[in-house]
Amino acid sequence: MDFASLNLCQPLLDALDEIGYVTPTPIQAQAIPDLIVGRDMVGCAQTGTGKTAAFALPILDAMAEDPQAGLRHIHALILCPTRELASQINDNIKQYARHLDIRSMVMFGGVSQRPQVNNLRRGVDILVATPGRLLDLISQGYVDLSHVQFLVLDEADRMLDMGFIRDIRKILAQIPEDRQSLLFSATMPRSIVELSRDMLYDPVSVSITPESATVE
Numbered sequence: 001m002d003f004a005s006l007n008l009c010q011p012l013l014d015a016l017d018e019i020g021y022v023t024p025t026p027i028q029a030q031a032i033p034d035l036i037v038g039r040d041m042v043g044c045a046q047t048g049t050g051k052t053a054a055f056a057l058p059i060l061d062a063m064a065e066d067p068q069a070g071l072r073h074i075h076a077l078i079l080c081p082t083r084e085l086a087s088q089i090n091d092n093i094k095q096y097a098r099h100l101d102i103r104s105m106v107m108f109g110g111v112s113q114r115p116q117v118n119n120l121r122r123g124v125d126i127l128v129a130t131p132g133r134l135l136d137l138i139s140q141g142y143v144d145l146s147h148v149q150f151l152v153l154d155e156a157d158r159m160l161d162m163g164f165i166r167d168i169r170k171i172l173a174q175i176p177e178d179r180q181s182l183l184f185s186a187t188m189p190r191s192i193v194e195l196s197r198d199m200l201y202d203p204v205s206v207s208i209t210p211e212s213a214t215v216e
């Protein structure tokens with residue numbers, strides 16, 4: 001299988017070719033066809049499986065086709081537990097989107113908020129954020145989530161362990177219900193199952209064990 005057979009748009013295929021992705025990883029092959037037609041998803045997968053491209057490519061593909069995307073409203077929100085993961089996801093998205101007119105930014109705590117606020121003011125299509133700083137900037141009136149159409153919770157179990165669950169629920173309340181939602185978690189404790197029941201509509205399940213996670 002190659003990426004072209006996953007029906008991704010040409011600017012994405014060109015970017016993948018340039019960065020040297022030839023074969024989709026198992027989670028990409030499993031997830032992309034369902035995501036591209038708009039299904040919600042719950043994924044049991046760890047970092048290292050190619051999970052970022054599995055969720056980012058279908059979102060970028062949908063945004064590439066959507067004239068609203070160029071308006072620089074936040075169309076996609078990706079929540080994750082740490083600044084390292086947030087930065088890594090944002091770096092990957094920038095690489096995949098290099099031939100598209102789509103802006104992404106990263107937001108996390110522990111650093112000055114000013115550059116992040118300036119970035120928001122310039123307008124972004126995709127926001128990758130840790131929950132605490134996002135909630136903080138929402139409460140200061142800097143973030144409008146009313147245009148979000150794609151929501152991703154990445155490493156949901158770690159966010160739970162770090163005590164972010166209440167922040168996440170407050171953030172979810174700000175996002176339109178008419179959206180595509182994805183939740184990824186390495187483990188599925190009861191609280192994550194409950195959260196996914198609350199936030200996902202008729203989700204497809206994908207599961208990748210570390211042993212099957214190697215690129216073919």
Ligand code: AMP
Nearest residue numbers: 021023024025047048049050051052053
């Ligand atoms: P992730 O699980 O998303 O953090 O990805 C793990 C690593 O695999 C990252 O360095 C990605 O750039 C890389 N990667 C993801 N998908 C592919 C692919 N289809 N082919 C080659 N490398 C990939």
